[in-house]
Amino acid sequence: MRLLSIIRKEFIQISRDPRTLILVLIIPVMQLFLLGYAATNDVRNVPLAVLDQDRGAAARALLDAYRAADYFRLAYDVGSEAELRRLVDEGRARAGLIIPPDYTRRLAGAGSAQVAFILDGSDPTVAATALSAAQLIGQRLATEVMSERLERRGATLRLELPIDVRTQVWYNPDLEQAYFMVPGVIGMILFALTSILTATAIVRERERGTIEQLIVTPIRPWELMVGKLLPYVVLALLNTVEVLVIGAWWFGVPVRGDLALMLGVSAIFLMSSLGIGLLASTVANTQQEAMLTVWMTLLPSLFLSGFFFPLEAMPQVLQWISYAMPLRYYLVIIRSMMLKGVGFEAIQTEVLALAIFGVVIMGAAAARFRKRLD
Numbered sequence: 366m367r368l369l370s371i372i373r374k375e376f377i378q379i380s381r382d383p384r385t386l387i388l389v390l391i392i393p394v395m396q397l398f399l400l401g402y403a404a405t406n407d408v409r410n411v412p413l414a415v416l417d418q419d420r421g422a423a424a425r426a427l428l429d430a431y432r433a434a435d436y437f438r439l440a441y442d443v444g445s446e447a448e449l450r451r452l453v454d455e456g457r458a459r460a461g462l463i464i465p466p467d468y469t470r471r472l473a474g475a476g477s478a479q480v481a482f483i484l485d486g487s488d489p490t491v492a493a494t495a496l497s498a499a500q501l502i503g504q505r506l507a508t509e510v511m512s513e514r515l516e517r518r519g520a521t522l523r524l525e526l527p528i529d530v531r532t533q534v535w536y537n538p539d540l541e542q543a544y545f546m547v548p549g550v551i552g553m554i555l556f557a558l559t560s561i562l563t564a565t566a567i568v569r570e571r572e573r574g575t576i577e578q579l580i581v582t583p584i585r586p587w588e589l590m591v592g593k594l595l596p597y598v599v600l601a602l603l604n605t606v607e608v609l610v611i612g613a614w615w616f617g618v619p620v621r622g623d624l625a626l627m628l629g630v631s632a633i634f635l636m637s638s639l640g641i642g643l644l645a646s647t648v649a650n651t652q653q654e655a656m657l658t659v660w661m662t663l664l665p666s667l668f669l670s671g672f673f674f675p676l677e678a679m680p681q682v683l684q685w686i687s688y689a690m691p692l693r694y695y696l697v698i699i700r701s702m703m704l705k706g707v708g709f710e711a712i713q714t715e716v717l718a719l720a721i722f723g724v725v726i727m728g729a730a731a732a733r734f735r736k737r738l739d
Contacts, residue, residue, distance in 0.1 A: 376596050411495050412440035414449045414458035421469025427480065430506045431462065436498040449483070459485045460495055472510060536704045544619075547612035548700040549672045551605055555631060556638045556692050557663055559601045563642030564655035567593055572651060590734055594639050598632070605631050609703075621706030630698050630716055636723025637691040643730035666692045691722040 413431065417424050431437050441458055443449045452458040461483035471478040482499045486492045537544045605628065612618040641662055642655075649655035667673065669683060670692040676684055687693050694715040701707045709716070 370592075409435050410438040411436060411459045411491060412457065413437040414441040414443050414452045414461045415439055416443050416446060416449050416461065416463045418466040419464050419468040423469040423472045423478075424464045427464065427468075427506060428462075430502050431499075434498060434502055436495060436502075453483065453485050456485070459491060460499070541617075543612070543616040544704060545700070547608065547616055547618045548703045549696055550612075551608050551631075551699055552634075552670075552692055552695045553667065553672060554604050554608065555601050555634055555695070556666060557659075558604065559597050559635055559638040560642035560645070560659045560663070561656055562597050562600075563594060563639050564645040564649065564659050565652045566597070567643070567646035568649050568652050568655045590643070590731060594643070597639065598635055601635055601638075602628055602631060618703065620703050622702030623708070626709060627699065627702055630695070630702075630712070630719070633716065633719050633723055634691060634695045636727045637719065640723065640726035640728075640730040643734055644726070647730070647733045666690045669693070671696050691719055691726075694718045694722075 415428065417428070428439065432439055437460065441449075441452055443452065443461075446463065449458070449461045449463070453461055461481075463481040463483070465478065465480065468478045468480065480503075482503075484492045484495055484499075609620055609624075609627075613620050642659060645655050645658040649658050665686075669676075669679070669687040670690045671687070672692070676687055676693070679687070698712045698715050698719075701712055705711075
């Protein structure tokens with residue numbers, strides 16, 4: 366009964382705080398949509414400035430090829446190289462295409478023609494993708510021109526390469542970025558919200574002076590700790606289901622794994638995040654200090670867990686450090702279960718690591734919490 370009273374008290378306190386309710390229920394949805402749409406490496410509609418000095422049929426075919434690909438948007442038709450440079454310098458155009466005056470004439474015969482493609486390299490991600498797209502478009506158009514020439518001569522283009530590489534993409538054939546981000550949002554919500562809310566909830570009791578009232582009651586320290594933490598476990602699991610439903614319904618992200626196993630593994634991961642929040646509450650004296658303490662662990666976890674950037678691209682030292690981040694293991698688990706539909710056998714190593722982290726962090730936090738109460 367004493368434990369149930371603490372849990373009931375915590376739920377009542379959460380319901381009376383509209384800011385907490387907004388943080389718990391609305392912020393995860395906002396993060397899902399922002400990261401699902403904004404956090405993407407897909408480059409589309411790069412503004413392109415065109416200096417067409419030819420104005421012939423071949424030049425129009427070249428522009429049509431770039432227009433058909435959604436990588437570029439023919440935003441400006443300029444009259445000089447100086448105007449093109451000005452647009453790129455001002456950032457209004459991210460790329461420029463210069464077609465020479467004799468482009469159509471040179472292609473009309475058996476000759477070849479060259480065009481200049483300028484890229485703004487200040488953003489390497491956009492520049493690299495645009496560079497590859499521009500080269501592929503040019504190669505495809507060159508192949509079509511070669512085929513037309515051979516057809517005019519009564520021949521056909523039959524080129525058989527010695528190696529034929531046929532690619533297949535499993536689990537995400539369209540390479541949708543949301544398939545990568547939505548499972549990551551689940552991990553971020555479980556880690557960030559639960560640790561921050563737990564730390565601030567306990568410190569709030571201390572700021573208001575109600576923690577002393579709880580201490581003098583017959584409630585044992587472990588009952589107080591469990592009663593304070595359990596409501597946030599329930600809310601975190603509700604957030605997980607919320608993100609899964611919206612991700613599957615709105616973004617079309619598949620949920621191929623066992624939902625019960627997902628929630629079970631999420632509960633194991635919560636031991637680490639709740640332990641971090643509880644540990645922060647024993648260090649901080651104010652809610653601001655508690656949030657800053659949690660952020661000291663949150664930022665490294667987000668950057669070194671594979672949430673934003675692939676671990677394989679990091680220096681070896683940072684890869685070693687990432688093994689100390691519980692979020693790293695959970696992201697591997699949740700992405701594998703959602704996209705690949707794997708079972709426990711494929712993720713047992715990561716689950717074991719999460720369990721070890723959870724027991725160690727929660728044990729240390731609980732010991733310090735009891736000592737602080739004493």
